[in-house]
Amino acid sequence: MNNRRDFLKAAATGAALLGSQSKLGLAAMLDQHKSRVVVARDEKLHTVAGQLDDKRVVDLLDRAMAAYTGRDKPVEAWKRIVPAGKVIGIKINSLGGKPIATHLALTLAVCERLQQAGVKAGDIVVWECRAGEMERAGYTINTDHSRIRCIGSDMAGYGFEEQPEAFGSVKVNLAKILTRECGFVINLPVLKDHDIAGVTFSLKNFYGAVQRPAELHGTGCDPAIADLNCVAGLRDKFRFTIGDAITSIYQGGPQFHPEHLWHSNALIVGQDPVAIDYTGWKIIERKRAEMGLPTLATVGRPTTFLSTAADAKHNLGTNDPNRIHLMEI
Numbered sequence: 001m002n003n004r005r006d007f008l009k010a011a012a013t014g015a016a017l018l019g020s021q022s023k024l025g026l027a028a029m030l031d032q033h034k035s036r037v038v039v040a041r042d043e044k045l046h047t048v049a050g051q052l053d054d055k056r057v058v059d060l061l062d063r064a065m066a067a068y069t070g071r072d073k074p075v076e077a078w079k080r081i082v083p084a085g086k087v088i089g090i091k092i093n094s095l096g097g098k099p100i101a102t103h104l105a106l107t108l109a110v111c112e113r114l115q116q117a118g119v120k121a122g123d124i125v126v127w128e129c130r131a132g133e134m135e136r137a138g139y140t141i142n143t144d145h146s147r148i149r150c151i152g153s154d155m156a157g158y159g160f161e162e163q164p165e166a167f168g169s170v171k172v173n174l175a176k177i178l179t180r181e182c183g184f185v186i187n188l189p190v191l192k193d194h195d196i197a198g199v200t201f202s203l204k205n206f207y208g209a210v211q212r213p214a215e216l217h218g219t220g221c222d223p224a225i226a227d228l229n230c231v232a233g234l235r236d237k238f239r240f241t242i243g244d245a246i247t248s249i250y251q252g253g254p255q256f257h258p259e260h261l262w263h264s265n266a267l268i269v270g271q272d273p274v275a276i277d278y279t280g281w282k283i284i285e286r287k288r289a290e291m292g293l294p295t296l297a298t299v300g301r302p303t304t305f306l307s308t309a310a311d312a313k314h315n316l317g318t319n320d321p322n323r324i325h326l327m328e329i
Contacts, residue, residue, distance in 0.1 A: 034325040035272035035318050037279050040064035041328070045246060045265040052246065054105040061109045061242070064269040067329050078117035081240055082184065088119055089182030089237070090126045093190045093205050093244075094137040096256040101137035102188045102244050106267075110186065110242060111148050126150045127177045129208040153177055153209075160211040161233075168227035168313075173211040174234065185237045187273070191245040191264070191280045193253035193288075197221040198301040200254050201280040202241045202273040203229050203309060203316070220301065226309035229273065229316055241276045243268035250287040262287060274309045274317030275324045281306065 042060045046052055065077040082088060090110060092102035111124055122145045128134050131141050131152030142150045143157075151158060153175040160173040178185070189205035196217050197204060203225050207213040216224035229235060245268050251260040264283065270276050281303050285295060296302060306319040318324060 034323050035270065035275040036068060036325045036327065037268065037270040037272070037275050038064050038067045039245075039266055039268050039279065039283075039326065039328045040067065041266045043265055046263050050263075052103060052105055054108075057103065057105040057246070058109045058112070060267055061106065061113070063329060064242070064267045065113075067327055068269050074113055075116050078113050081186075082114060082117060082119060084118070086183030087123045087125060087181055088114055089178065089185040090124065090188055091178075091185055091205060091209065092126060092128050092134070092137075092139075092188045093208065094128050094130070094133040094139070095208070095254055096190075096192070096249075097133075098137045099258070099261065100190060100192065100247060100249055100253075100256045101133075102190055103246050104138045106242070106244055106246065107139075107188060110188065121148050122146050124148045125177060125181050127175070127181075128152055129175070129213075130154050151177060165231045165233050167230040167232075169223050170216060170227040170231065172216075172228065172231060174231070175209045175211075178209050178237065179233050182237055184239055185234075187238060187241040187243075189241065189243055190248070191243060191268070191283065192249040193251050193260070193284055193296075194221075194301070195253065196301065197225065197305060198296040198303040199277065199281045199284050201243055201268075202276040203305070204277075206234055206238070209234060220304060222305040223308045223314075225305040226311075226314045226316060229309065230314050235316075238273070240271055241269065241273055243276055243280060245280065245283065248284070248287070250284055250291065251293060272317035272324075274306060274319050276317075277303075277309075278306055278319045278321070278324065279326065 040060050040063050042056055045056050062074045066072055069077040069080040071077040094101040134152055139150050158176050164171045164173050187202055189201050192200050194200040245264045245266040248264045249260050309316040310319045
């Protein structure tokens with residue numbers, strides 16, 4: 001990533017993190033009976049000409065993290081999230097090309113705040129399945145361990161584990177970037193309509209962490225989405241989602257269809273990936289209704305994977321709106 005590279009290098013610091021080593025260290029702060037989800041919006045995130053305002057992206061991220069953690073200062077908010085001494089993996093989504101990939105401005109903002117919170121530049125890994133897709137989305141590949149790395153699993157020296165991991169219906173070879181490089185994973189998915197699952201967002205973004213994702217698309221990706229996220233090598237490391245709903249697709253996804261693109265100008269933040277996906281699904285459904293389109297269930301693409309992910313077998317989170325503390329700011 002050469003955009004703002006000098007700033008990111010200068011911002012690197014070796015200060016120790018103050019955050020808890022427990023699962024985000026937020027138990028005392030959050031309502032134990034509800035999953036907190038923050039939807040932060042800025043209708044001026046894009047200029048009149050349709051260009052993204054990078055500074056407003058940083059400000060929006062700060063507002064979202066402050067609301068979620070209860071900390072006003074960005075650095076303190078991040079210290080409530082990230083553990084000390086671990087390599088932080090940032091799983092982006094670059095499928096569909098630059099217009100509908102995880103925005104580079106958001107990824108840079110996350111990297112900037114991580115460094116200010118004490119994470120060394122060399123301990124941040126931005127990754128995805130295919131390096132070529134990342135480059136087409138505006139990312140610059142980098143393998144230098146002294147700087148923020150930006151790598152694809154299909155690159156020489158990385159690849160996928162030879163021994164598969166299994167849970168339920170899935171048996172997958174996970175990306176070595178995930179299993180061997182990352183100690184803590186922050187998910188930066190893109191909110192999109194999906195031609196099979198109905199919606200793709202937090203949970204399904206990890207199809208980009210396996211060798212043969214095409215094998216996981218049967219029966220509406222249910223139960224494959226939920227089963228994949230229960231594979232130990234993934235579940236043990238995936239801790240937080242910063243959902244990119246800055247620009248979304250409400251029909252024809254996950255590929256780019258400019259006629260169905262809209263600037264939703266939002267970030268969706270939380271620890272519970274099922275609650276995040278439920279929230280994203282409702283946003284997609286509202287946009288479809290606004291555009292005169294039928295519900296996803298009506299067109300044969302119900303998001304049944306949400307109920308599966310929330311059931312007792314998987315216990316990945318909740319899709320019950322009564323158990324979601326939704327904060328819209």
